[in-house]
Amino acid sequence: MLRHFQCPEDRGEFRFLGPASGRVLESALTLHVLRRTNIEPEWQQRLRGFLVGHSAGADPISRLFAAAALGLTQTEDAMTALDGFLGDLAYGRRRKRALLLMLLVELEVVPLARAGIMLDDFAVQAAHRFSQLHGAASRLMFGRHAGGIPEGTVPRDAAFIVACQAANGGWEQQALLTLLAMLALGPDHPAFERGLRFLRGLEREDGGIPFIPDVDVWLNALAGLALQAGSSLPEVRRQVARFLISRQHTHGGWSFTDGVQQTDSDCSALCVELLLREDAERHAPAVDRALEYFRERQRDDGGYPAYERAGESEPTMTANVLLAQCLGVGRRPELVPSMRAARQFIRGSQRSDGRFETSWSLCETYSIFRVMASLEAHRAVDPGQTPDTVGERALRYLLAHQRTDGGWGQAATAPSDALSSAYALAAVSLPRFATVVPPACARRAAAYLLGQQDPRTGAFVSIPDQMGPRPIPYEVPVLSTVMGVWALSLTIQRLSQG
Numbered sequence: 001m002l003r004h005f006q007c008p009e010d011r012g013e014f015r016f017l018g019p020a021s022g023r024v025l026e027s028a029l030t031l032h033v034l035r036r037t038n039i040e041p042e043w044q045q046r047l048r049g050f051l052v053g054h055s056a057g058a059d060p061i062s063r064l065f066a067a068a069a070l071g072l073t074q075t076e077d078a079m080t081a082l083d084g085f086l087g088d089l090a091y092g093r094r095r096k097r098a099l100l101l102m103l104l105v106e107l108e109v110v111p112l113a114r115a116g117i118m119l120d121d122f123a124v125q126a127a128h129r130f131s132q133l134h135g136a137a138s139r140l141m142f143g144r145h146a147g148g149i150p151e152g153t154v155p156r157d158a159a160f161i162v163a164c165q166a167a168n169g170g171w172e173q174q175a176l177l178t179l180l181a182m183l184a185l186g187p188d189h190p191a192f193e194r195g196l197r198f199l200r201g202l203e204r205e206d207g208g209i210p211f212i213p214d215v216d217v218w219l220n221a222l223a224g225l226a227l228q229a230g231s232s233l234p235e236v237r238r239q240v241a242r243f244l245i246s247r248q249h250t251h252g253g254w255s256f257t258d259g260v261q262q263t264d265s266d267c268s269a270l271c272v273e274l275l276l277r278e279d280a281e282r283h284a285p286a287v288d289r290a291l292e293y294f295r296e297r298q299r300d301d302g303g304y305p306a307y308e309r310a311g312e313s314e315p316t317m318t319a320n321v322l323l324a325q326c327l328g329v330g331r332r333p334e335l336v337p338s339m340r341a342a343r344q345f346i347r348g349s350q351r352s353d354g355r356f357e358t359s360w361s362l363c364e365t366y367s368i369f370r371v372m373a374s375l376e377a378h379r380a381v382d383p384g385q386t387p388d389t390v391g392e393r394a395l396r397y398l399l400a401h402q403r404t405d406g407g408w409g410q411a412a413t414a415p416s417d418a419l420s421s422a423y424a425l426a427a428v429s430l431p432r433f434a435t436v437v438p439p440a441c442a443r444r445a446a447a448y449l450l451g452q453q454d455p456r457t458g459a460f461v462s463i464p465d466q467m468g469p470r471p472i473p474y475e476v477p478v479l480s481t482v483m484g485v486w487a488l489s490l491t492i493q494r495l496s497q498g
Contacts, residue, residue, distance in 0.1 A: 002108040008015055014239040016482075021475040022208015022462075027051055027070035030199055030209045032107055032309050035069070035177060037187045043200075043451035046207035050367075051451045054208065059473060060102060061085050068107040078109050079405055084324040088469055090357050093313055095124045095131060096469055102138045106183060112145045118462050119149060127260040128307035129164070130469070133177050136160050140184035148332035158185060164192050166259055169198035175209050176469070211474040215466075216492055218256040223482050226451030228277050230489030244271045245286050252293030252437035265304045266360065268293060270319035276327040287328055294321050295338065301339030305348070306359070315349040315369045316359035318342050340385060343378055344372055347390050354397030362410045362465050362473060365423035368394045376432040398424050399441065406444030410465070417451035418462035422483035431489035434497065442491050449484055459485035 031047040034040045036453040055066040056450050060081050082104070083188035086097055104110040113235040119142060122135035136157035143149035153210045161181050164171055169191075171177040175198075188488055202209050216231040227233050248254055254271045270375030272290045275283035279491040294401060297304055303313025304321045319368035329335045349356055356367040402408060407416025408424040428437045464473045 002371075013243060014236070015216060015243045016220050016223040016240070016478070017214065018216050018476050018478050019214045020210040020212050022037075022054070022204040022206055023175075023211050023472075023479060024051060024054055024062040024066050024208075025472060026179065026209040026211055027054075027182075027207070027365050028062070028065040028107075029103070029179045031069040033196075037148075038443060043203075046203070047209070050207035053206070059085060062247050062472065064104065064109055065107060068104075068109045068275060074109060078104055079114070079196065085355060086471065087134060090312070091306075091470065092131065094121055095126065095134070098122055098133050099469075100140055102141055106141055108155060112142075117142070119153075122390075126312065127305075127310035127369055129306075130174070130177065130463070133161065133164060133171055134180060134469075136497070137177075137180035137184035141180075151328055157498055161185060162189075164261075166198075166260065167392035168201070169194035169196070170259070173257055174212050174431070175199060175202055176211055198455040205255035211472075212257065212469055213305070214257050216257045217244065217254055218267045218270065219476070219478065219482065221274045222300075222486070224274040224278065225270070226486035226489065228274070229486050230488070230492070237278055241283065243479075245283065246290065248286055252291075254290075261337060262307060263293075265294070265297065265317040265321055266306065269317070269324045271326040273320070273327060278322065280328070280331070282497040283303065284331070288332075290327065291328055291332060291335070294325065298338055298341070302338075302343075304342070313345055314359055315346055316361075316370050317355040317373060318349075319371040322346070323370070323374040323377050326374070326381050329381050336382060339378060339382060342372070342440050343385065346374070347388050350390055350393065352435050354395075356394075360467055360470070361423075362467060363420040363423055364411055365408050365420045365427065366397065368398060369423045369427040372427045372430055372433070377428050379432065391432070395428065395436070398428055399437070401447065402441060403448075406446075406448030408425050408445075411412050416448060418460045418481055419465045420462075421452075422460070422480065422487040424485070425487040426490050427451060429487065429494040431494070431497075434494050437494075439495060442494060446488060446491050449487065452480075 006259055017135050027047050027050050031044055034044050051070055057062050064078055064081060067483045074129055081101055082097065086093055098117045101110060101115045105112045105115055119139055122138040123285050125133045126132050139149060139153055139157050143154060161184060171181050178195045182192050185191050202213055204210065220240050220243055224237050227237050249263055253268040255263050256267050272287055277289055297309045299309060299313045301313050303318040305311030306317050307315055320348055322339055325335045325339050330368035356366050356371055357366045372391050378385065403411055403416045409415050409417060410420050429442055434482060442476055454461055460480040464475035465479065466476060467473050
């Protein structure tokens, strides 16, 4: 089901490959850029074909962008659609709303006067590199449409954008950021053609442009953990560990893939978990750097943000960091107070029905799985902690929402899908809960999951799960296979123990 691939361009390096699929939003914006500059007619035609074939299944905002790029008449009120789509988004809602509105203005879907956005909207909670680039590009676009912005803003923002362009022409390996930068700088700027070259390299076989090329660093950490759960392919796991160590930034964190300067707590915590489970002594230097990286980012509320300490704490990020710390506390006992503070934050973040905010995933079961795993690890290394029922309440939610077909959906009312089911199955198969989860629950879930496997390739087929920027979904097809292997490995262990 899982393969490892040798990448000749990386000098014989082995790693799992996790390419992202083409997405409607970036494909529509690329078509808009090409149409506005009157270039690449054949590329435009491929993009049109992709949008015609994929728009119906996209999120409502991406459908608006596709219709605008295709020159179709808009029948839906864009402002209402945007606010409904963003809903009760927990992190950076004002900034992301302003960003999407600015793009709708750019595509002439919404007049600037009706959009009601201000320059300050683009800077709210802009604590990390991605949001800073979004803000700088949006301010330049705003100035062009508004007929001017405060003196000094244009050269400062333009210089920042240009300084952040990578050698391959992209910005932080994101097609969306690259398109924003190109729209902000304009076609006459030398950086524009370099950005176009980056976008050309992203085009998929179906003509689509993905949000990002891949999530190879993050995916390799997950794949290594999946193989560890089944005690599978030790040599491959060692190769994965070497790959991850080679991608660690000097300050101790990791980015989701090569060429990205902004590190994040999620990817970094999963890398540390993999290294500690694989060979704690051998990988001690890399782990120690990462633990210091986490120490510098813990907030006063005990939680951890996705990116920088100035951001907001998130329960899934905090759970992943706590789990990594639990595995390393034997060598670093000074971590105990930080771990207890993190657990307290998780306790306070749980919703009344047992769920948590879902972070990057559309699946409620993902955040539950990661929280339950971290609490199990914390219980094992810190028996003096204050008792709580966080894990039990989360488990009750899972048991209450298992579908009749054995699976779980992304939300309480959603139909079952393979990836949501894999996260839930992994959670109910954790050793601590083996005595309270009926074996029939795990068997039904495993049967459902196996029913979603492609008999020709062995891959588990699911729906898109990841979001970026939140709440816009994108797809990494191999993720459901990685998680399927992980969940089934945990289930086999659980059922074999009675």
